[in-house]
Amino acid sequence: MTRVYVPRDAAALALGADAVVVALETEAAVRGLDLEIVRNGTRGMIWLEPLVEVETDAGRVAYGPVTAADVPGLLDAGLLECGTHPLAHGPTEEIPFLARQTRLTFARCGVTDPLSLEDYEAHGGLKGLRAAIAMTPADVVQAVTDSGLRGRGGAGFPTGIKWRTVLEAQADRKYIVCNADEGDSGTFADRMIMEGDPFVLIEGMIISGLAVEADKGFIYVRSEYPHAIEALESAIATATVRGILGPDVLGSGRAFDLEVRVGAGAYVCGEETSLLNSLEGKRGIVRSKPPLPAHEGLFGKPTVINNVISLASVPVILAEGPAAYQEYGVGRSRGTIPIQLAGNVRHGGLFEAAFGMTLGELVDDVCGGTASGRPVKAVQVGGPLGAYFPRALFDTPFDYEAFAAKDGLIGHAGVTLFDDTADMLKQARFAFEFCAVESCGKCTPCRIGSTRGVETIEKIRRGEDVAAQVELIEDLCETMKYGSLCALGGFTPYPVMSVLNHFRDEIAASPEEIPAR
Amino acid sequence: MADEQADSETARRATAIAEEHLHFEGPLLPILHAVQHELGCVPEDAIRAIAKVLNLGRAEVHGTMTFYPDYRSEPGGAHTLKLCRAEACQSMGADAVADAARAALGIDFHETTSDGALTLEPVYCLGLCACAPAAMLDHEVHGRVTAESVVALAEGASA
Ligand SMILES: Cc1cc2nc3c(=O)[nH]c(=O)nc-3n(C[C@H](O)[C@H](O)[C@H](O)COP(=O)(O)O)c2cc1C
Ligand code: SF4
Ligand code: FES
Numbered sequence: 001m002t003r004v005y006v007p008r009d010a011a012a013l014a015l016g017a018d019a020v021v022v023a024l025e026t027e028a029a030v031r032g033l034d035l036e037i038v039r040n041g042t043r044g045m046i047w048l049e050p051l052v053e054v055e056t057d058a059g060r061v062a063y064g065p066v067t068a069a070d071v072p073g074l075l076d077a078g079l080l081e082c083g084t085h086p087l088a089h090g091p092t093e094e095i096p097f098l099a100r101q102t103r104l105t106f107a108r109c110g111v112t113d114p115l116s117l118e119d120y121e122a123h124g125g126l127k128g129l130r131a132a133i134a135m136t137p138a139d140v141v142q143a144v145t146d147s148g149l150r151g152r153g154g155a156g157f158p159t160g161i162k163w164r165t166v167l168e169a170q171a172d173r174k175y176i177v178c179n180a181d182e183g184d185s186g187t188f189a190d191r192m193i194m195e196g197d198p199f200v201l202i203e204g205m206i207i208s209g210l211a212v213e214a215d216k217g218f219i220y221v222r223s224e225y226p227h228a229i230e231a232l233e234s235a236i237a238t239a240t241v242r243g244i245l246g247p248d249v250l251g252s253g254r255a256f257d258l259e260v261r262v263g264a265g266a267y268v269c270g271e272e273t274s275l276l277n278s279l280e281g282k283r284g285i286v287r288s289k290p291p292l293p294a295h296e297g298l299f300g301k302p303t304v305i306n307n308v309i310s311l312a313s314v315p316v317i318l319a320e321g322p323a324a325y326q327e328y329g330v331g332r333s334r335g336t337i338p339i340q341l342a343g344n345v346r347h348g349g350l351f352e353a354a355f356g357m358t359l360g361e362l363v364d365d366v367c368g369g370t371a372s373g374r375p376v377k378a379v380q381v382g383g384p385l386g387a388y389f390p391r392a393l394f395d396t397p398f399d400y401e402a403f404a405a406k407d408g409l410i411g412h413a414g415v416t417l418f419d420d421t422a423d424m425l426k427q428a429r430f431a432f433e434f435c436a437v438e439s440c441g442k443c444t445p446c447r448i449g450s451t452r453g454v455e456t457i458e459k460i461r462r463g464e465d466v467a468a469q470v471e472l473i474e475d476l477c478e479t480m481k482y483g484s485l486c487a488l489g490g491f492t493p494y495p496v497m498s499v500l501n502h503f504r505d506e507i508a509a510s511p512e513e514i515p516a517r
Numbered sequence: 518m519a520d521e522q523a524d525s526e527t528a529r530r531a532t533a534i535a536e537e538h539l540h541f542e543g544p545l546l547p548i549l550h551a552v553q554h555e556l557g558c559v560p561e562d563a564i565r566a567i568a569k570v571l572n573l574g575r576a577e578v579h580g581t582m583t584f585y586p587d588y589r590s591e592p593g594g595a596h597t598l599k600l601c602r603a604e605a606c607q608s609m610g611a612d613a614v615a616d617a618a619r620a621a622l623g624i625d626f627h628e629t630t631s632d633g634a635l636t637l638e639p640v641y642c643l644g645l646c647a648c649a650p651a652a653m654l655d656h657e658v659h660g661r662v663t664a665e666s667v668v669a670l671a672e673g674a675s676a
Binding site: 049416 | 543544546580581584585599603604606608609640641645646651653658659660661
């Protein structure tokens with residue numbers, strides 16, 4: 001029997017993975033081949049999807065991108081015996097894109113059958129939870145603090161400090177909430193881990209529950225992710241049957257229950273307090289802080305709310321120790337970050353690496369430039385609220401503080417490439433438009449200002465008194481930045497101002513008309 | 518008369534769904550999802566029924582329901598085609614794909630074809646940004662779509 005892997009990840013499905021499976025099954029029946037097809041997660045090399053891997057004596061070897069029509073030819077060429085073929089890439093883990101990564105959080109993603117608990121444990125799963133069970137809650141919190149882990153949802157707040165606040169809060173009930181709303185364009189790390197290794201998120205949430213003495217967790221997943229929802233539901237059911245979730249977590253005498261909740265299409269519900277309102281069954285309006293969710297969160301109870309990747313990074317920290325994690329990275333950005341390479345990209349996908357690589361290394365070496373083969377004009381880092389970086393800033397290292405120093409942000413670590421045909425004024429207009437569409441409506445600068453921004457950019461487009469309009473936009477951005485309750489209104493100025501500052505020659509036929517800032 | 522009966526049937530089913538979810542913490546969104554899944558939308562009658570079961574005001578349930586883009590008060594088409602409008606897809610020509618789909622279907626976003634076969638919706642990111650532009654037909658995902666492939670997809674669903 002030969003084991004063949006064909007991913008079940010939504011990106012692989014979007015590129016025809018199911019048809020490849022059907023073709024493999026049909027051909028195997030005709031040829032009398034004994035195949036076991038495993039639906040793994042994706043390795044994250046999306047340009048090679050569907051990536052078919054074959055288990056051989058010399059390890060797993062990769063073929064891709066495979067279409068259903070390629071299957072007979074691949075089998076003729078000896079797919080199951082390491083045969084040579086134009087789609088063959090040799091041993092999967094020697095493919096440079098994968099070989100140069102440091103996979104800690106995504107160690108199992110693409111390797112295992114995501115829904116098999118046996119596979120999970122055979123590849124180091126549950127080691128972190130077992131370690132945490134043997135520790136005091138305060139020691140677990142300390143380990144997370146010592147690892148240097150900062151929130152991967154965007155704000156970069158130290159996870160251990162958040163947990164300590166919740167541990168120290170006195171209440172009859174506490175909650176762990178996982179933010180799986182992943183609304184930022186250019187990001188898919190949360191989706192990929194939920195589909196490719198859902199048990200690691202479950203394990204991370206249970207550890208969080210033990211650490212702060214909470215016995216109930218919710219995963220709030222956006223409705224745009226049906227495959228992730230299905231994988232989580234299935235993994236939770238398995239974990240419950242096996243006594244990993246429920247009244248007596250792995251025989252520890254501690255309880256933890258987990259529920260998946262599905263969002264309803266509002267981007268702003270990724271903001272933590274809006275998300276909590278949504279979970280409570282209310283409109284997703286942003287709450288003023290204080291009180292912090294750590295003090296008064298879900299249903300007024302102390303609540304840990306963390307991004308998927310923050311929580312999914314906890315098991316490896318507990319399993320290998322905080323020092324091992326903390327060793328990676330630069331400055332105050334410790335550990336690894338799963339960078340998502342997206343848009344007009346030649347080699348797009350997920351690249352987990354220690355903090356510190358420069359934007360240029362990522363764009364030129366790792367991605368190999370654009371899919372169109374044209375020069376890279378701009379790179380948007382950090383989703384719709386992130387700045388557009390020109391090539392002149394490609395020496396910026398992946399580090400929270402370094403990006404902030406360049407008037408940008410890492411956010412959820414999405415990197416979206418644009419080639420030289422991109423219309424930057426249009427991108428600035430879209431930033432305002434997106435803010436107008438998604439605003440929760442609580443603050444005037446965000447609700448009204450964004451629409452004013454769209455109108456003003458249209459005037460620039462028509463060449464109506466460009467210098468005055470640019471000044472207006474600068475004022476508007478100042479007002480939004482300081483007069484907004486959350487980062488939707490507060491950070492929309494980042495992409496807008498980055499276009500004005502770095503791509504000024506596109507704003508007007510004669511940029512010298514516009515006074516320098 | 519026929520209308521009244523239809524309405525009461527809606528209310529009866531919404532009441533049953535709401536009651537099934539009463540043990541949930543924060544049951545309203547799960548109820549709205551379940552009602553829409555079963556009835557295709559959340560009509561006024563269902564809102565009143567849900568409000569009654571949850572002991573909330575009608576306005577409160579209505580306010581929550583209308584805040585979220587996923588919920589609709591009128592039924593949509595038999596199928597829904599979502600086209601991604603966000604930045605990573607823009608960088609790969611999503612605007613042209615959307616224009617082609619609108620022209621071929623003769624409808625704009627948020628509209629349904631006259632035969633009731635297909636509703637066109639914008640979506641801001643499907644997490645398929647490394648194989649952009651992306652689309653989703655009901656729950657079926659598609660990457661690297663082109664004007665031609667997305668029109669074929671839409672026409673296939675309408676057939
Ligand atoms: C408009 C808006 C959208 C956001 N969307 C998300 C999101 O989709 N996922 C996420 O984890 N954090 C999102 N955040 C950040 C959260 O508010 C919060 O910082 C995060 O969930 C905290 O978890 P972390 O510390 O693990 O990052 C968003 C913030 C804003 C203002
Ligand atoms: S900035 Fe915008 S989204 Fe954020 S609270 Fe204010 S109105 Fe709501
Ligand atoms: S931006 Fe279109 S799928 Fe993410």
